Amino acid sequence: MEELNDDELQDFLDRSIGNIEHTSGEKATADLLAYQDLFKALQTEPVQGLPLSFASNVKRKLQEGLNRKSDLRFNILAAIIVMLSLLLAYGLLQLISQATAALVLSMVVKFKWVLASVIFLFFSFLLIDQRLIKREY
Amino acid sequence: MFDENEIVNRILKNDLRAFELLVKQYEKLVFFVIHRLVQDRQNKEDICQEVFIKIHHSLPSFRFQSKLSTWIARIAYLTAVNHIKNIKNKSAYEYPENIDNYHFTDENPENELIKKNTSVYVNYLIEQMPLQYKTVLTLYHLNEFSLTEIKDITGIPEGTLKSYLFRARKLLKEKIEKDLKQENTWKS
Numbered sequence: 001m002e003e004l005n006d007d008e009l010q011d012f013l014d015r016s017i018g019n020i021e022h023t024s025g026e027k028a029t030a031d032l033l034a035y036q037d038l039f040k041a042l043q044t045e046p047v048q049g050l051p052l053s054f055a056s057n058v059k060r061k062l063q064e065g066l067n068r069k070s071d072l073r074f075n076i077l078a079a080i081i082v083m084l085s086l087l088l089a090y091g092l093l094q095l096i097s098q099a100t101a102a103l104v105l106s107m108v109v110k111f112k113w114v115l116a117s118v119i120f121l122f123f124s125f126l127l128i129d130q131r132l133i134k135r136e137y
Numbered sequence: 138m139f140d141e142n143e144i145v146n147r148i149l150k151n152d153l154r155a156f157e158l159l160v161k162q163y164e165k166l167v168f169f170v171i172h173r174l175v176q177d178r179q180n181k182e183d184i185c186q187e188v189f190i191k192i193h194h195s196l197p198s199f200r201f202q203s204k205l206s207t208w209i210a211r212i213a214y215l216t217a218v219n220h221i222k223n224i225k226n227k228s229a230y231e232y233p234e235n236i237d238n239y240h241f242t243d244e245n246p247e248n249e250l251i252k253k254n255t256s257v258y259v260n261y262l263i264e265q266m267p268l269q270y271k272t273v274l275t276l277y278h279l280n281e282f283s284l285t286e287i288k289d290i291t292g293i294p295e296g297t298l299k300s301y302l303f304r305a306r307k308l309l310k311e312k313i314e315k316d317l318k319q320e321n322t323w324k325s
Contacts, residue, residue, distance in 0.1 A: 031310075034310050034313070034314055035306065035310060037255060037313075038259065038306060038309055038310050038313065039278065040255075040256075041255045041256040041258075041259040042259060042274060042278035042279065042306075042309075043278050043279065044256035044259075045165075045169070045279070046168075046169070046172050046173075046260065047257075048172075049165070049168060050164055050168050050182060050185060051182070054160070054164055054182070054185070054186075055157045055158075055160040055161045055164060056157060057186065058156075058157070058160050058186050058189045058190070059153050059154075059156060059157045059160070061186060061190065062153065062156065062189075062190060062193055063153060065190070
C-alpha cells in the first residue's frame, strides 16, 4: 500500500491516463484515479473571462497614452521655438538698432518676474493637464 | 499563423494593429495568471490591461532569448505579485511564513454549495492556497508551461517548484477525497 512519490506522479502525468491498469497496488490505483480527476479539474479554464472587446480596449488605451505623449512633446517644442524666435529677433534688433535692442532688454529685465511667471504657468498648465487626462483613463 | 518575430518587429515600428493581434493571442495566458493569483475580483481586467501596456513599453528590450509567451507570463506574474503586495499591505491577513505547514481550514457552509462541481471547488480551494502553490498549479496545469519555463517566469529553482507542485496537488487531492468521504457518510 505505498503512496505515489513525485516522480511516479509526474510519470503518470506524462504517460497520461491509459496505463492505470499497469499500476500495482489498490491504493496506488485509487490515488491515480483521484489525481486523474484532479488534473482534469486543474486544466479546466475559468468560467468567466475577459470581454470580447478587451484587445481593442487595450489598443485604445495605448493610443491615448501615445497621443498624450506626442501632445506634450509638441507643446514643449512649440515653447522652445517661441523662445528661440525671441532670441533671434533680439539678435536681429541688435544689428539694426542697438538703442532699441537695449530698450527691449531693459524692459525684459524690468518685467523678468512677470515673464518667468508666464513661463512657469505655461509648464504647470501642461503638467496638470497631463495628470488630469491620465486620471480620467 | 501567428509569427512572433514578425509581430514584434511590426509593433516596434509602432503598428498598433499588430499589438492588438498580440493581445488577442496572449490575453488568455495573462488572464489565467491574474485570475488565479489576484483575489481582487473587480480589477482583474484593469490589471490585465496594465500587463499589456507594460509589455508594449518593454518590448524594445525583448531579445528573443526566451519564448515570447514565457516573457509575457513573467510580466504578468510580476504584476500580479506587486498587486498582491499592495493588497497585503492594506489587509491584516497573511499566509503562513513556512508554506510547508500549510493546510486547508475546516468546513464552512459556503463550501457545501460549491462542492457539487469539482472544477469550481478546486478553483475555490486554490484561491485559499499560498501564492507559490497557486502560481505553480496555474502555470503548469492551466497555462501548460514546463517546469524549466516556470523557473524562468518566477525565478524559483526547479527542484523547489517540483516540490511545490507535488505538495499542492497532494493537498488538493486529500482535501477532495476527505470531503467526498464525508459526503458519502452523510448520504448513507
